[in-house]
Amino acid sequence: xxxxxxxxxxxxxxxxxxxxxxxxxxxxxxxxxxxxxxxxxxxxxxxxxxxxxxxxxxxxxxxxxxxxxxxxxxxxxxxxxxxxxxxxxxxxxxxxxxxxxxxxxxxxxxxxxxxxxxxxxxxxxxxxxxxxxxxxxxxxxxxxxxxxxxxxxxxxxxxxxxxxxxxxxxxxxxxxxxxxxxxxxxxxxxxxxxxxxxxxxxxxxxxxxxxxxxxxxxxxxxxxxxxxxxxxxxxxxxxxxxxxxxxxxxxxxxxxxxxxxxxxxxxxxxxxxxxxxxxxxxxxxxxxxxxxxxxxxxxxxxxxxxxxxxxxxxxxxxxxxxxxxxxxxxxxxxxxxxxxxxxxxxxxxxxxxxxxxxxxxxxxxxxxxxxxxxxxxxxxxxxxxxxxxxxxxxxxxxxxxxxxxxxxxxxxxxxxxxxxxxxxxxxxxxxxxxxxxxxxxxxxxxxxxxxxxxxxxxxxxxxxxxxxxxxxxxxxxxxxxx
Amino acid sequence: xxxxxxxxxxxxxxxxxxxxxxxxxxxxxxxxxxxxxxxxxxxxxxxxxxxxxxxxxxxxxxxxxxxxxxxxxxxxxxxxxxxxxxxxxxxxxxxxxxxxxxxxxxxxxxxxxxxxxxxxxxxxxxxxxxxxxxxxxxxxxxxxxxxxxxxxxxxxxxxxxxxxxxxxxxxxxxxxxxxxxxxxxxxxxxxxxxxxxxxxxxxxxxxxxxxxxxxxxxxxxxxxxxxxxxxxxxxxxxxxxxxxxxxx
Numbered sequence: 035x036x037x038x039x040x041x042x043x044x045x046x047x048x049x050x051x052x053x054x055x056x057x058x059x060x061x062x063x064x065x066x067x068x069x070x071x072x073x074x075x076x077x078x079x080x081x082x083x084x085x086x087x088x089x090x091x092x093x094x095x096x097x098x099x100x101x102x103x104x105x106x107x108x109x110x111x112x113x114x115x116x117x118x119x120x121x122x123x124x125x126x127x128x129x130x131x132x133x134x135x136x137x138x139x140x141x142x143x144x145x146x147x148x149x150x151x152x153x154x155x156x157x158x159x160x161x162x163x164x165x166x167x168x169x170x171x172x173x174x175x176x177x178x179x180x181x182x183x184x185x186x187x188x189x190x191x192x193x194x195x196x197x198x199x200x201x202x203x204x205x206x207x208x209x210x211x212x213x214x215x216x217x218x219x220x221x222x223x224x225x226x227x228x229x230x231x232x233x234x235x236x237x238x239x240x241x242x243x244x245x246x247x248x249x250x251x252x253x254x255x256x257x258x259x260x261x262x263x264x265x266x267x268x269x270x271x272x273x274x275x276x277x278x279x280x281x282x283x284x285x286x287x288x289x290x291x292x293x294x295x296x297x298x299x300x301x302x303x304x305x306x307x308x309x310x311x312x313x314x315x316x317x318x319x320x321x322x323x324x325x326x327x328x329x330x331x332x333x334x335x336x337x338x339x340x341x342x343x344x345x346x347x348x349x350x351x352x353x354x355x356x357x358x359x360x361x362x363x364x365x366x367x368x369x370x371x372x373x374x375x376x377x378x379x380x381x382x383x384x385x386x387x388x389x390x391x392x393x394x395x396x397x398x399x400x401x402x403x404x405x406x407x408x409x410x411x412x413x414x415x416x417x418x419x420x421x422x423x424x425x426x427x428x429x430x431x432x433x434x435x436x437x438x439x440x441x442x443x444x445x446x447x448x449x450x451x452x453x454x455x456x457x458x459x460x461x462x463x464x465x466x467x468x469x470x471x472x473x474x475x476x477x478x479x480x481x482x483x484x485x486x487x488x489x490x491x492x493x494x495x496x497x498x499x500x501x502x503x504x505x506x507x508x509x510x511x512x513x514x515x516x
Numbered sequence: 517x518x519x520x521x522x523x524x525x526x527x528x529x530x531x532x533x534x535x536x537x538x539x540x541x542x543x544x545x546x547x548x549x550x551x552x553x554x555x556x557x558x559x560x561x562x563x564x565x566x567x568x569x570x571x572x573x574x575x576x577x578x579x580x581x582x583x584x585x586x587x588x589x590x591x592x593x594x595x596x597x598x599x600x601x602x603x604x605x606x607x608x609x610x611x612x613x614x615x616x617x618x619x620x621x622x623x624x625x626x627x628x629x630x631x632x633x634x635x636x637x638x639x640x641x642x643x644x645x646x647x648x649x650x651x652x653x654x655x656x657x658x659x660x661x662x663x664x665x666x667x668x669x670x671x672x673x674x675x676x677x678x679x680x681x682x683x684x685x686x687x688x689x690x691x692x693x694x695x696x697x698x699x700x701x702x703x704x705x706x707x708x709x710x711x712x713x714x715x716x717x718x719x720x721x722x723x724x725x726x727x728x729x730x731x732x733x734x735x736x737x738x739x740x741x742x743x744x745x746x747x748x749x750x751x752x753x754x755x756x757x758x759x760x761x762x763x764x
Binding site for chain 2: 282283284287288290291292294295296298299302303306357358360361363364366367368369370371438
């Protein structure tokens, strides 16, 4: 046990040393986490009071919603923990059993400040539970739910790091969402209940019904999940160090010019983030809407087009986040200007967003005609240009480390992020104005709306290229710190 | 005409002077060895010569052009095997070369042709689809070397090229370097393996504490009856190893 405690203690020290070395709240996601936490905390406190009052009168809806949020926060906790907190593969040469690795893995989750926030929020759920019919049973069930959610998160985080399992999980997610969309309302509700079943069990325990059965069932579910987590850890430890071999080179490496070849590399990097897969999900939903709706609306189709860009925003706002300091050194060795490197990153963003937006636009053309389709295309182009204009500035000013197979951390501070999202949404606002105008031909207005965004983009990308040449070492240092 | 020239090249990190007033003049078609103990400033010098690091003062001229005023023009002429290899995670060895070729202005077809030949010579062809983050140290080094060579550079900078390389590949690299030098390429290499340097290079310099303490040709060294190792330890003080009574 001493060995494990020693490892965790030194990893703890190393993490906090890296954290302190940043010396700025804008580094990583510290500033934004602090602000959002404070805002959400006060909101959460208010909701806890309401949930307690509702629960004492037998209304469980709000309590269940809060419990679902807590459960999801625990599922996502392992995804938000940077792998650098504890690098398990670095410990493989030590005489440690699987159980020891498992203990270290679980302990690594509580090193980051985000986990403390989740823990405090989880403890606070005890307040409404204290007003339930059976508070102690409710708290025991809630504790079992939290443990289970955390272990599910750990299992998923391990499996997502393995190529075969990653594909399988993405397919499963897309099938589930499509099924929920395509099924009748009744069946969709049934599907949702399956996912909500553990939360329902906690509520049943809190209301003092079937106590023995509910607690036993939750215990059994926990045992199964512990087994799954241990199995996934073993697979994770065995799989990653092995050689994975590609049979052929990606077709993207056939792209001509320096920008094209560098963009091929960036596409490879960007698609390892989990965020673009949310964009894919939005795109799938948009397509389903356009295919299944009897009379689809152009406004809703455009809305889907704009929403696709939101989860992809880290690719534009923190485009160097997946590069290592060694990669930045390679950029310096190449006869490529900063502008070429920035444009390559932008091209990679455009390629990935095009793959997600193109099906919606094509279906808009098919179902809503030439005019709506073209406006959708203009809107997508203008939105991409707006995101990249703001993103190029933010990528160079506030770079922070991102990790493959994790969600991207928010970067910068709240005002910059809000301004970025607002600027990126400007084309959407203009589209609404275009819709309302009757006097001028719509196409002309759309084209006019596109020009300033493209101009902004051209000017900013040239300036960003020069800034990259000057600030490459500072960016490398920022990426090294976390 | 010197292919590599430096004047008063100095790099200072805070109070630490890593490299001080370095004067180098290396003619075209020379295989030049740059020697020195760990922390003597070799890699810092290579970084300044290749444009990765801005010197605190002084100038670097490569092929008649200043790297300070014409960085892209100089970078097109040079090939670099850097100390930390500067490779991209999640790309295969082949993809590294396919990415590098067009950046140096090569066509896709020419890049593929050269990549095939280089990887064959470096015994990497069968591993071409291996991701570099999962490749061995030697494979990574050979991948970085192939990237340095693919555009047929006029000047080649190699930081510890033989470290972690197997004997067969090591011999292939030496033959390749001699072939390149024979065709007029200038090679600037740093190495700790003094026997290899002695047999390979034409001239060398020894750097200690950021300053050149000795600069001559191998021929001059051998003529004086010394080996390169003798000369090296004349200039580099060796610390006494403490007694480790608990070992064994």
